[in-house]
Amino acid sequence: MISELARSADAAAADILTDITDLVACETHSYDLPGLGHGLELLSTLVARRLGAPTEVERHPGGEQGDTVVITYEGHGSGHVAIVGHYDTVWPRGTLTNWPIASHRGEDGRQRLSGPGIFDMKTGLAQGIWALKLLRESGAAVPTVTFVLNGDEEIGSPSSRPVIERVAASVDATLVLEASVDGAVKTGRKGGGIFTVTATGVEAHAGLNPEAGASAIHALAEFITDAAATAAPAEGTTVNVGRISGGSGTNVVAGQASASIDIRVLTQAEQDRVDAAFDEIQVSDPRIRIDVQHGWNRPPMTLNAASESLLKTARAVSEELGRPLADVTVGGASDANFVAGLGLPVLCGLGAVGGGAHARHEFIYPDTVAHQTALVAGILHRLADAA
Template identity: 40%
Template sequence: MPTPLDYLQHHASALLDDIKRLVAAQSPSLDKAAADRCGAALQSIVGERLGAVAQVCLQDRFGDHLAFTVGEGPQLTCILGHFDTVWDLDELEMSERDGKLFGPGVLDMKAGLIQAIWAVRALRQCGLLHGHRVTFICPSDEELGSPSSRQWTERLATGADRVLVAEPAVADTHEAKIARKGVGRFDIRITGRAAHAGNNPQEGVSAIQEMARQILYLHGLNAPDVGTTVNVGAAQGGGKINVVADQAWLGVDLRVTHMAEAARLLAAINGIAPTVAGIDIKVTGGMSRPPMEQTPQNTALFQQAQRAARRLGIALAGKAVGGGSDGNFTSALGIATLDGLGATGAGIHARHEHIIIADIPLRAALLAEIIRGDID
């Protein structure tokens, strides 16, 4: 009987073909029609490779979310794999050169999703899926912060023994992602009082001047020693240059490593107060993703994954990273979660986004061995 790695190496060309097929089905997060076409391609691939029919979560604004369950038994593994991308239609071409496959969403994260599908197929074909259920959770809005899929993902994952996230490995490495920062987004609206800048400026209260003070305050909240970053990434204000500005706006990004730090920053940002009379400030937003912390459950799963890697003759390292994923949600529920188990490569959200073709079978085999669990 072949091992999963033997099987996957033998079918490496079919894996690559499926990756190309899914990448060719472009799927910008905000283009429902395109995302649904990609979802149809994904359903076709899963049907062909695993014989599973999708559970469809219909959406009005975004592409429909999809879930697939394969196998029977007491052990439930959930695999997270979104199929939306940050790229507009035809913004990026798919191409193959120098042992790499380039294309929109190939690394983030369509290759990882296909590798996971083939990992489960390999286990089944090798007679090693007995006692295991695997549910693929495939949302279409992850790149937007999962506004419509978070509760759906949490509901499907509840009760799982573990969650494996097929997001790419740490760039240019094979490393898993053992912790991720939580993500917050805030919209700050500042209202002052307009006046003529030449005739009666004393009657105005400048929203732009207040905005400048608040930017300094917000950036003063940064705490790099504990991994906290606060960034005012967008700022707008005023209109005509001869008018004291009565409106200004800030867009703020927050990243934290622990929920205690999130609570501190939420209080600081939501509690922003005007520095002068005549200014009104309204803050909306909050934490869109909780941090994925190195909990005992997550640490135990990573150690199990390291043992699985050793069975393949490789060493698996782990790293804490800044960006968030849907694994943040499941980790916060107390479910053992391990991220960064997808494709290898570099260029997430960049025009040189690519995967390393030669690594595809081994990365899929690693997922298969983790799903299989420890062997007595």
């Protein structure tokens, strides 16, 4: 059956690529609500065209971000699998004007297909739809599949997180079709958050009476130095001060300053340590007030026992397709972190093979599309009957 799915995917490769380019051609920046609406309409139409009328559809408003749609297709077996993917991208409307979808050969000599959002993660969306289509057409056992399509992943999934967690808790396994790492799946992801640190001081004239002032900027610089020292690269913990602002003029002792700090951790223990360390930082001028907003967004994703079994299934399918399947831990977070944080089975990185996420050279290898589609189809087949 797995080899039959591979042959079907090879035959459908051109059509899958057409769907990928159609999705990429519709720009869906995370903060462009009209664009997100058009993108979700296109995606929903594509799902219906390839898979027919769904068993059930739910639409959850996203407010200022894209809506989340939950689309279920009832299967023949007792298994139930969620396929999660986001349709928003980091690329603003108009990016296609100067960066059109194009095919070219890379330095490695392989053909590439480039375009905004093609790697992260519109290729994964199309491959997931086609994986279910090919499995259903094969006549083999098919699980019930619920697609969760969200338009706010690139900004932390603020509205879609509860939907993802609810669906993941009701199924046997969750497959997140984010891009792979050279074909490897992602079984570990760092947790992360953005801390906002605000220093409030006392304004004064920098020339006439500087001693009457208490500089928020100077204090913030002290805080940042100590905050950066909480990083522990050997433990996978990084601390990056990405933005700072403050003051009202060069001749004014600054009354306020703030910093946004990106923090990534591999374990809950490191998250707890960083929390405590930030709260213990003191500045030398007692007139300064420091406020720290702990903005953890996603918990660390680790390979739990339930996910180990799912990984074993995926590896068995990949072996039948003629390729070993590696797994890796990466620094970036995804919606898979939410599922793993609940202790539920999840695999991430089953989508595109390529590179350049969030970079202007973002691309996929078109010759990998059939294999990745067959891999997901095979995994679905193996999960058709709940254990």
